Amino acid sequence: MSYDGVGLCAVMRSVAFLTAGALAVPALAGCSSEDPAGRPLAGQDIAPAVRAQVADGGTLRWAVDAVPETLNTFQADADAATTRVAQAVLPSMFRVDANGRPERNPDYLESAKVVETEPKQVVLYKLNQAAVWSDGREIGAADFAAQSRALSGKDTAYWTARNAGYDRIEKIERGANDLEVRVTFARPYTDWRSLFSPLYPKDVMGTPDSFNDGARRKLKVTAGPFTLKKVDRKADQVTLARNPRWWGHRAKLSEIVLRAVPRDKRAAELAAGKLDLAEIDPEAVRRITLAAGPRSTGTPLMGPGSDRTGADALRPPAVSSGSDSEAADEETGAREKQRGAVAQYARQQTALQGFEVRKSLEPAYTQLALNGADGPLADERVRRAVARALDREALAKAVLRPLGLPAEPVGSHLALAGQAAYADNSGALGGQDTAKAQALLADAGWVRGGPVKEEKKEGEKAAGSKGEKGAKAEKESAGGDDGTYIVGDDDKAGDETGREQDKEVSDEDARNHAQDGRQYANQNLKQGGAPGAYAPKGTAAPAGAEINRLAKDGKALTLRFVLPSGPGSQALHTVADRISRMLAKVGIRTETAKVADESYFKDHIASGQYDLALYSWPASAFPATDARPIYAKPVPAADGSLNVEQNYTRVGTDQVDQLFDQALSTLDENESRGLIRKADARIWAAAGSIPLYQRPQLTAAKKNVVNAGAFGFETPVYEDMGFLAKGAKAAASASPRK
Structure with missing residues (x-):
């Protein structure tokens, strides 16, 4: 998905592809004069300045992945x-x-x-x-x-x-x-x-x-405010130079250097004076925010050595490490190393005072994907039960409120608030309702306390798995059983969930919730939360678990939740943790597997080796074109395989395909928008994917950088970017083109 007849108010036909008892798709928003698209939830944050206030010349060093x-x-x-x-x-x-x-x-x-x-x-x-x-x-x-x-x-x-x-x-x-x-x-x-x-x-x-x-490595001929000057793969950077033939407003910057810097290294590179502009993760946001506040009193609340107590610092080496002189020398060396790390951290914090955080919401959203190819989620009643168990508002608040961003759940698969095709069609599925989720599971034949056959040994196909090959690949990617946790064996997990969701997001949440990057975020799952909510694979279930678990045909209802495990993954794991607890409350167990970043999409999402997964799609200004392959009904290919295009949930319908085709072929823009909204309502009802929240966009910018930062939806205007001229001040809102 890249950047990006039937009248709109016509009564919608019954949703024939849903089984008996399904929710009817309600009449779509947009029948009144009020535009259901609304306004974007967050605007740009780019320190706007009129061009007269922007200095001529300079090089902007901008981080890329x-x-x-x-x-x-x-x-x-x-x-x-x-x-x-x-x-x-x-x-x-x-x-x-x-x-x-x-x-x-x-x-x-x-x-x-x-x-x-x-x-x-x-x-x-x-x-x-x-x-x-x-x-x-x-x-x-x-x-x-x-x-x-x-x-x-x-x-x-x-x-x-x-x-x-x-x-x-x-x-x-x-x-x-x-x-x-x-x-x-x-x-x-x-x-x-x-x-x-x-x-x-x-x-x-x-x-x-x-x-x-x-055109892979060079562009000899261009036509923009900048030209491609050099691609230097040894230095990991691309240099763009001001185009002397540009006929529009002359670019303020002489050069833009795009430097490849890993996200976990960007705070250090900013502090070292090697970057002027960089998208960052919440840990870097925290550091820059702290640097801008009152100077530290020296209390080791964070940074290197923050886990050492005063007693540890004062304890003689021979006592803290034993009487052995070699151990004492090691302790002395470790303390010297620690002092150096603390001094370096302090220097970086001082340097970060020259930066500020600019934040908005990305034109992209994070979703929970439900693989409907086989297993329990092939039954749409189970998929809808999963959806009805989720408190999407609580999940949005967990990620966005600590960052000071609007925490509204996304109401459409095909557009975001403010875009022409947006309308909140989540009512086609319904909101969080524990009783209805449990009723759907019961209707699908999942019985609480039903008999469960003895689970097969490691390496054999487990309940909800996608085959021995997939299980083996997961184990290898996750590093064995250490990467697997089970939620839902203990009924206390469900009880604790309700209390947990009622709490306001705490300061600890603010430190732990992270932005999930371009398509997903990647770090280890943090154990904690409700007592009994987690246990390593193979741990005996608590007494009474057999009575509370849901079962059908001798198999427990267990869904495999696959997540990436690389640096910076705390956002997805925090969200997955909360989702697992919500599902436990309705009787659905989850088995969370951590897999290597490089194999996450190729070996798991694209190949269908998962039950539940979290990943993101960008919003498009042209959803009829760009969203169609994401929700197209999978069809058999000539070689016998299944052609899913980009529909990694494997859930699609003929009706959705027809609505996309109609939306693409009409030249009446209002009619096209109405058809897109109808398609979205049917996508909601099929419950193959559940939009959760718009992703945060966090950018560190040198304080004198203007017309750049968190761009939100809008395409950047490269010729207006630059450094504030001496004596000038950036405005809260301004038109750079003046």
Whole structure:
């Protein structure tokens, strides 16, 4: 999912794909004059300043996760850094505004509109007459035509990752003059604004060789406020330089250096003066916030050595480590090392006083995925029971409230608050209701205290597993039984859950809840919480557990919860912990397995080796195009396998597919939005995935960096970024274009 008829108020047909007793999908929001899309939950936080207040020149050092493997955004291994480069150096006919909606980019387009609908849809683009490539050639129809051919999917020699929309184009022609481009569609396409953003020159798109290899490591011709100066893989950085041929507002910065820095190293790099701007995790947020506060009194509340008591510090080496002189020497060395670490931490904290945290919400949301391919979750009643057990508001508060961000659950799979297609359709499934969740489980045949056959030994297929191969892979990734915990054997876990959810999020929560990164976060599950809630795999269940567990056909209802285990994972594990307790309250046990980051998506999510999982999808300004493969009904492939596209939950319906097709093919924008909202209501009702919360966006910025930070929905304006001029002050709100 990339960045990004039936009337809207028509009575919806019954949801035929749900079994008896299912909730009817209610009439959708939007039938009244009030726009259900609302406003974004959080705005930008970029220290806005008018251009006159921004100094001319300077180099902005901006952290990225990695130097991009390719500079071609249409290839499979393109990443966020690829997009960042493309936004700065290539044309985009449309940008995304602060509400997550597409808007015409005046630097490239004077206008763009549908000029014919019969017999075929025709879009006429009128280009900015000043728009030229860096080699001096005008941007024109030849570039549009080359990109259309390359991405149409008709020539398999082009290694393209996606061709949505381009496959509907019939022809591209020059208009009345060189500044006009006529695009004729073979089939109507509502998301035509998603095309040609970015636009590559015909030099890149013209041949398979230039497309496949020519644009991976270099871009000879560009057309943005910046040009690509150098990709230095030894130094792990990409340098962008101000484009002297740029016809728009002249870039304020001389250079932007994108440096690859791991997220857990960014606080140290900021303190060392090697970065000016970086997305950070909550631990770094805490450090910068502390640095901005009153100076430390020397009390070792945090940082290196914070776990040592005063008695430890005063105890003589011979006493603390024994009378052995060698042990005393070791203790002395350890204390010297500790003093050095404390001094380094203090120096870093002083340096971090020059930074501030800018925060918003990412145009992305975290969801709970339920694998409906087989096992207990193949029964939609069990999936709906899982959903009805969840207190989504409590989960959102756990992650977002400690960060001072709006803690509202996400109400749509296909858009976020503020976007045109957004409406809260969660009512199609229903909110948290323990009694209804238990009734759904009972209706599905899961009986409390039913007989359970003896569990098979390690390495054999366990209840809810996806096969011996998957179990073995999980064990290897998680490092054996140490990575597995069971929640739900003890009924006390459920009792404690209710009390836990009623508590306000504490300061400890604020220190522990973490942002879950670009698609997921990764760290070890922290044991704790309700007594009896966790036990290593193989630990005997407490007395009475057999009476309280749900069983069917001799198997206990146990769901395997797969999570990544790398650095920075506390957010997902905190959320998974709370979800497991909520499920325990309705009688569903969870077995949490930690797996290596590198295998999380490939070996578990994409291959279906999980029951429950947490991962994120970005929101798109074009959900009819970009969300369709995520929720498409899986179909058998020619080789006998199942083609799931990006639908990793394996839950799909013909009705949802039909609604996406209709939404793509109507040129009535209101009708298209109504169809998208109907599709979302049906996705909710199928309960294959449960949106939880919009992800936090946390950015550390040097205090004099302006027009940059937590961008929210809006596409960054690279030419306005820079450093505040001497004597100037950033405004709470301002238009940088003045």
